[in-house]
Amino acid sequence: QVQLVESGGGSVQAGGSLRLSCAASESTYSGFSMGWFRQVPEKEREGVAFVYTNSHITYYADSVKGRFTISQDNAKNTVYLEMNDLEPEDTAMYYCASQKGKWCGPHAECFAYWGQGTQVTVSS
Numbered sequence: 001q002v003q004l005v006e007s008g009g010g011s012v013q014a015g016g017s018l019r020l021s022c023a024a025s026e027s028t029y030s031g032f033s034m035g036w037f038r039q040v041p042e043k044e045r046e047g048v049a050f051v052y053t054n055s056h057i058t059y060y061a062d063s064v065k066g067r068f069t070i071s072q073d074n075a076k077n078t079v080y081l082e083m084n085d086l087e088p089e090d091t092a093m094y095y096c097a098s099q100k101g102k103w104c105g106p107h108a109e110c111f112a113y114w115g116q117g118t119q120v121t122v123s124s
């Protein structure tokens with residue numbers, strides 16, 4: 001069972017930046033899909049950004065391309081989401097997700113492990 005610990009959410013004004021972190025409880029060197037979903041009440045969960053660890057495979061939702069960057073530190077088993085030029089529409093609970101050994105992209109049903117969520121609030 002892989003445990004994921006998220007950090008870095010908070011409240012910012014539009015145009016500001018935040019960085020989310022997701023640390024896995026075991027080594028991701030062998031290849032994990034890791035990334036972030038977000039959800040607001042009464043809306044569908046949205047896949048935001050994903051990486052296949054120890055590779056250059058990434059995915060970004062169209063809504064965040066050019067503003068968000070996902071990166072990895074395999075020595076720390078951690079994935080980061082740098083969020084710049086934040087908009088009120090980015091306000092959501094952000095969940096880290098992980099799966100061993102296969103590329104999941106933005107498909108939630110593929111992910112076996114989930115973090116507890118961290119709130120991001122962007123005010124106009």
